[in-house]
Amino acid sequence: MTTxxxxxxxxxxxxxxxxxxxKKHWIDRLHNAGWTVFRHAQKHTGVGxxxxxxxxxxxxxxxxxxxxxxxxxxxxxVVLLSGLFAAFLQVLACRLGVxxxxxxxxxxxxLFYDRPRHKKLWRWGVLxxxxxxxxxxxxxxxLAELLGSAIAxxxxxxxxxxxxxxxxTGADVLLVLGLGNPLHARPAKVFEWIIAVLVFAVLICMAVxxxxxxxxxxxxxxxxxxxxxxxxxxxxxxxxxxxxxTVMPHSLFLxxxxxxxxxxxxNPLVPDSPLSDKVREIERIEVAPRRERLQYxxxxxxxxxxxxxxxxxxxxxxxxxxxxxxxxxxxNPLEFVRSHLYHAMVDVVSSLLGFAVIIxxxxxxxxxxxxxYGSGARGSESPASLFDAHTLINNTIGQAAALLFALALLxxxxxxxxxxxxxxxxxSEGFLNWKVSPVVRxxxxxxxxxxxxxxxxxxxxxxxxxxLLVISQVILSIILPFIIFPLIYLTSSSRIMRVHKTAPEHTxxxxxxxxxxxxxxxxxxxxxxxxxxxxxxxxxxGKFMASVGWLIWLVIVVANVYVLVTLGMGQGS
Numbered sequence: 042m043t044t045x046x047x048x049x050x051x052x053x054x055x056x057x058x059x060x061x062x063x064k065k066h067w068i069d070r071l072h073n074a075g076w077t078v079f080r081h082a083q084k085h086t087g088v089g090x091x092x093x094x095x096x097x098x099x100x101x102x103x104x105x106x107x108x109x110x111x112x113x114x115x116x117x118x119v120v121l122l123s124g125l126f127a128a129f130l131q132v133l134a135c136r137l138g139v140x141x142x143x144x145x146x147x148x149x150x151x152l153f154y155d156r157p158r159h160k161k162l163w164r165w166g167v168l169x170x171x172x173x174x175x176x177x178x179x180x181x182x183x184l185a186e187l188l189g190s191a192i193a194x195x196x197x198x199x200x201x202x203x204x205x206x207x208x209x210t211g212a213d214v215l216l217v218l219g220l221g222n223p224l225h226a227r228p229a230k231v232f233e234w235i236i237a238v239l240v241f242a243v244l245i246c247m248a249v250x251x252x253x254x255x256x257x258x259x260x261x262x263x264x265x266x267x268x269x270x271x272x273x274x275x276x277x278x279x280x281x282x283x284x285x286x287t288v289m290p291h292s293l294f295l296x297x298x299x300x301x302x303x304x305x306x307x308n309p310l311v312p313d314s315p316l317s318d319k320v321r322e323i324e325r326i327e328v329a330p331r332r333e334r335l336q337y338x339x340x341x342x343x344x345x346x347x348x349x350x351x352x353x354x355x356x357x358x359x360x361x362x363x364x365x366x367x368x369x370x371x372x373n374p375l376e377f378v379r380s381h382l383y384h385a386m387v388d389v390v391s392s393l394l395g396f397a398v399i400i401x402x403x404x405x406x407x408x409x410x411x412x413x414y415g416s417g418a419r420g421s422e423s424p425a426s427l428f429d430a431h432t433l434i435n436n437t438i439g440q441a442a443a444l445l446f447a448l449a450l451l452x453x454x455x456x457x458x459x460x461x462x463x464x465x466x467x468x469s470e471g472f473l474n475w476k477v478s479p480v481v482r483x484x485x486x487x488x489x490x491x492x493x494x495x496x497x498x499x500x501x502x503x504x505x506x507x508x509l510l511v512i513s514q515v516i517l518s519i520i521l522p523f524i525i526f527p528l529i530y531l532t533s534s535s536r537i538m539r540v541h542k543t544a545p546e547h548t549x550x551x552x553x554x555x556x557x558x559x560x561x562x563x564x565x566x567x568x569x570x571x572x573x574x575x576x577x578x579x580x581x582x583g584k585f586m587a588s589v590g591w592l593i594w595l596v597i598v599v600a601n602v603y604v605l606v607t608l609g610m611g612q613g614s
Contacts, residue, residue, distance in 0.1 A: 085384035087233035088135065088299045089392025090240055091460055095292035096127055096397035097243065097404075098182070098457035099189020099427070100517075102450060103510040104286040105401055107424035108279045109408025114257075114264030117402055119280040121265055123287035124398035126593050130525060131389050133532045133582070133590065134293045138300025139382045140538050140580045142373045145297040145524075146175070146471020147363070148531050155365045171523060172472040176489065178290040178520045179465040181513040183490025184497070186461055187211060188506050189427070190454030191498060196431050196447035203506070204498040211491040213455055223463050224298055224470070232463075239456035240396055246449035247403040250434070250442050254410045261406055278607055281600040282511070285518025287401070288597070291464035293524060298467040300385055303377070350478050363474065367537055375540045375578055382580070411437060426507040462486050515604060522598050529582075529590040538581035 108116040138144055143151075153168035154160075191206030201209075223232040270276050364370035372378075411433055412425050425433075427450065435443035465486030469475050475482060497509055531537055582590065 084304045085381070086388050087230070087237075087304075088296060088385060089131075089388035089390070090237050090396065091233060091299060092131055092292045092296040092389060093392040093397040094236060094240060094453075094456045094460045095182070095289035095295075096124070096287055096393060097400040097453055098186055098289075099192070099450060099454050100182075100185035100510050100514045101286045101401055102189065102404055102427060102453065103507055104279070104282045104514060105404040106408045106412075106427065106430055107511075108283060109405040110412035110425035112270060112276050112279065113409045113413040114261045114406065115268050115270035116276065116280060116283065117261065117264030117405060118267050119271060119283045120287070120401045120405060121398060123284045124394060124401070126284070126596075127288045127292075127397065128390050128393040129589065129593060130288060130293060130528065131296050131393060132386050133528055134297040135300045135385045135389050136382065136538070136580065136582075137528065137532050138297040139385055140372055140378055140540060142301050143297075143370075144301060144467055144471050145294050145528055145531075146468050148297075148367075148471075148537075149527050150472055150474065151364065151366050151370075152527065152531070168472070171527075172468070174520050174523050175290065175294065175468045175472065176465070178517055178524070179461060179468060179486060180489050180493065181516045181520075182289065182291050182461045183458065183465075183487070184494050185510050185513045186454050186458035187490055187494040188497065188510060190451055190458060191494075192427050192503070192506060193447050193451035193454060195503065196428075197444070197451070202498075203503055204495055207491070207494045207498045210454065210458065211487060211494075213458055224467055225302070232459075236456050236459065239452040242452040243449045243456075244396060244400055246445040246452070247400055247407070250407060250438070250445050250449075251403055253438050253442050254407065254415075256406055256410045257414065261409070278604070281518070281604050282514060284597065284600055285521065285604070286514040287397075288521055290517060290521050290524040291461055291468070293528060294467050294471070295460060295464035296389070297528075298471075300381075303381075304384075305380055350481055372538075372540050375542055378540055378578075378580065407434075428503065428507075458490075461490070465489070515608075518597070518604065519601050522594060522601065525590075525594050525597065529587065529594060533582045533587040533590070535579045535581045539577040539579045542576060542578055 105120070108119075134145060137148065141148070149171060150168065153163045153171070156163040187207050187210050190210035191203050194201055194206035194209060195203055271280055408425055408430065411430070415433075415437060431443050431446055434446050462483055466482045469482050469486070497506070501509065
């Protein structure tokens with residue numbers, strides 16, 4: 042009879058508080074893990090969101106509306122496939138920047154500018170034509186962004202002429218000037234936050250619009266599976282347009298440049314930085330006598346304005362110290378690469394698949410539900426334009442949904458326009474090593490896109506804008522293989538993508554400005570992406586990754602040939 046109480050005691054909770062302590066222990070662990078994830082995301086998130094903007098710009102809107110209005114949900118698979126292609130190429134650009142500490146444009150200059158033989162032939166036959174193509178891509182991109190934003194303003198304010206909308210949209214470069222230099226060695230968080238807000242605005246507006254329409258979600262999800270509709274003549278042409286509109290050349294340049302930034306530096310103010318100079322100037326004004334404050338303030342304003350348009354001596358020295366070839370420089374230290382590479386890759390992939398692919402899919406689903414399947418829609422008779430979509434949404438869903446559509450288009454165009462301007466700065470700096478201030482470079486880049494956009498808006502007007510948007514995407518698609526080729530070559534080279542196991546004594550975890558000669562590795566024998574040798578860690582693409590890259594390049598080339606042949610035969614739509 043004495044065993045019953047003992048048995049009962051086994052079922053009772055412990056009286057020493059062990060359960061409470063265990064629960065508190067797990068809560069603390071979850072809290073610490075969540076805080077760690079938040080701090081990592083806060084430091085490393087930014088590049089992916091900025092780059093994702095290029096993949097749902099107004100040019101993508103036009104192509105997605107055409108695909109959805111003519112072929113329903115069938116081409117959602119092409120949207121997904123194009124997003125995967127874009128994510129793969131963007132990861133390559135990110136790896137190039139993190140490992141080498143240089144952007145794609147600078148690598149192209151080092152690759153072709155100072156060749157051992159036939160220097161002028163390489164410069165004028167390869168380097169400068171590649172730069173011209175890159176600038177043409179910026180102009181084509183900016184044309185689509187400016188016109189798309191101008192259309193959005195015209196939809197919001199019908200009395201506003203299209204050319205006036207282009208002029209108002211072009212003024213956003215003043216905002217970029219106020220953000221400092223987004224391509225500095227440290228990330229410009231204000232710039233990244235503005236882009237992130239615009240991206241979320243597009244996503245939220247599109248999600249609200251989709252919630253107000255009737256979508257056959259079963260058929261929509263079936264659209265992500267390949268079907269025979271893709272291989273129909275008109276659908277295949279539109280699929281090529283989606284591919285060309287999704288993978289953007291300027292985003293590869295910008296992504297590789299932003300990936301070079303040190304996101305773990307704990308000292309935002311260094312002794313000789315312009316920002317610390319501003320702080321010291323403010324302190325000087327505050328402690329000065331009242332009579333001298335206005336004088337100091339005027340001098341500070343003049344120095345600030347002068348710094349916008351005149352390159353400082355330190356910046357000139359940095360430009361002159363740039364290495365002329367790959368053998369005269371050293372990549373980032375191994376500690377820097379390991380602390381940035383995988384965070385950056387996760388950021389890029391999650392942003393492109395989580396924002397770009399979803400937004401493009403929502404636009405296509407919207408066009409399918411409203412035009413192809415909706416009552417009174419035109420089905421596959423003719424492609425829908427931005428004006429058509431706004432009008433039909435206003436008539437069938439309501440004025441609020443039409444307003445959200447215009448706001449989403451405006452946010453898309455403005456964010457993409459800001460990104461294109463900064464990408465143009467990266468291209469000119471890398472290819473030409475321009476010795477002018479970043480402000481002047483951004484102004485020139487904006488004027489290159491603003492002038493043709495104004496001419497188009499005045500001469501053609503609203504009726505021809507959609508055709509010009511399609512033309513701009515065709516131009517980008519044709520230019521794309523020329524940009525992808527050096528990217529795949531550089532990231533597949535073990536000589537370029539290797540890192541010392543131990544950093545030299547004169548360097549730290551920040552990207553080095555210049556370094557000494559590195560002996561070349563003879564070959565890359567293994568498939569893994571990271572291969573350790575006696576003195577180096579190789580971060581080049583393995584055989585499998587390189588094969589995937591060249592396969593994507595071949596697909597894009599074949600797609601471009603198909604588009605050109607189709608247009609030449611007069612069968613394009």
